[in-house]
Amino acid sequence: MNSSRDFDEVLRATRLPARRASCGAVEIDARGTFCPVPLIEASRVIGHLTPPWIVVVLADDPDAPGDFADWARAARYDARVEDLPRGWRILVEFPQDSEPATDRGECKATTTRRWCQ
Numbered sequence: 510m511n512s513s514r515d516f517d518e519v520l521r522a523t524r525l526p527a528r529r530a531s532c533g534a535v536e537i538d539a540r541g542t543f544c545p546v547p548l549i550e551a552s553r554v555i556g557h558l559t560p561p562w563i564v565v566v567l568a569d570d571p572d573a574p575g576d577f578a579d580w581a582r583a584a585r586y587d588a589r590v591e592d593l594p595r596g597w598r599i600l601v602e603f604p605q606d607s608e609p610a611t612d613r614g615e616c617k618a619t620t621t622r623r624w625c626q
Contacts, residue, residue, distance in 0.1 A: 519557045523550045534563035540596055544572045548580055551601065561604045569596030577601065 526538040539547035581588035591598040
């Protein structure tokens, strides 16, 4: 993702409100939706990205933290969940030195954390 035009295309991939976070990540506001919608929308955005990337999902569905953790582990992404006053901030990262999952094995991505603040 090298240009703002490319980034605009990424943002159009989701039907939910999305923006570029200050750290360069894509942030999707999935509050008010229920799983699997947050996962589906994150997957749509991820389909337009090339590694390395970070996607931040704001969610208030009680199932979202566990669903994202399981999905990230199966896809070999790094994921972290942070509590918010209303819901969670879910950060999903795919570092450049990782390989995508070809099966449902354990997460093999290892990277220095570059989470957005």
